[in-house]
Amino acid sequence: MNCEDIKLMISEYLDDELPKGKDIILFSHLSGCTECREEFKHQNLIQHTVRLNRREVSGRLEQRIFNSIQEEKKIPAKWIARPVPAYVNYILGLIIVMITLFSFLQVSSLRYDLNDIRARYDTAIDRIQYQSRQMDLIMNNVPAVRITGQPVKIIN
Ligand SMILES: [Zn+2]
Incomplete structure (x- = not known):
């Protein structure tokens, strides 16, 4: 070594x-x-x-x-x-829930309005038909009128 x-x-x-x-x-x-x-x-x-x-x-x-x-x-x-404070989240959640509820109510009220319109339309149709029938009855009961040189004669 x-x-x-x-x-x-x-x-x-x-x-x-x-x-x-x-x-x-x-x-x-x-x-x-x-x-x-x-x-x-x-x-x-x-x-x-x-x-x-x-x-x-x-x-x-x-x-x-x-x-x-x-x-x-x-x-x-x-x-x-x-x-973000917790209440901000709560408020946001509440707003979303309210918007959802509001739109739901809008849709259901629209449906209600539509049904109401249909019901009123049906009632109106019924009334018109009723009035028309009444008119027919009245017209049928009114004696025919003939216009002549003579005084008006009522023919039964
Ligand atoms: Zn050495």
């Missing part, structure tokens, strides 16, 4: 990718090689810093995501905060 192999093993170890058993080889080399020990410290520091930053970045990212969610919630919240 030369120092280049060990440097590779150091990064594998710090990434938790070094196979078990190989760490003995690594640490036995590190105990005898100052340069690799320094390399280990250096890489360890870098790794630690990277992890810290990653955690911080992810933490900040989480915060930003959370904030954006909160902001998104705020926008519809404005609409939810001012809902």
Whole structure:
């Protein structure tokens, strides 16, 4: 094992990718090689810093995501905060019901009017027929009139 192999093993170890058993080889080399020990410290520091930053970045990212969610919630919240008052819905419903009832009444009253007109028409026809019969009776009972030079004679 030369120092280049060990440097590779150091990064594998710090990434938790070094196979078990190989760490003995690594640490036995590190105990005898100052340069690799320094390399280990250096890489360890870098790794630690990277992890810290990653955690911080992810933490900040989480915060930003959370904030954006909160902001998104705020926008519809404005609409939810001012809902249409319930009485408006009630009034609208009442108006619709009244319009429906009114149109229903209009139709039924129209039908009633039509029936009334028909009834009156029938009555009128009956009356006319009755009067016509009466007239016939009267006319038949009136003696015929003959116009002559003589005084009017009534013929039965
Ligand atoms: Zn070495």
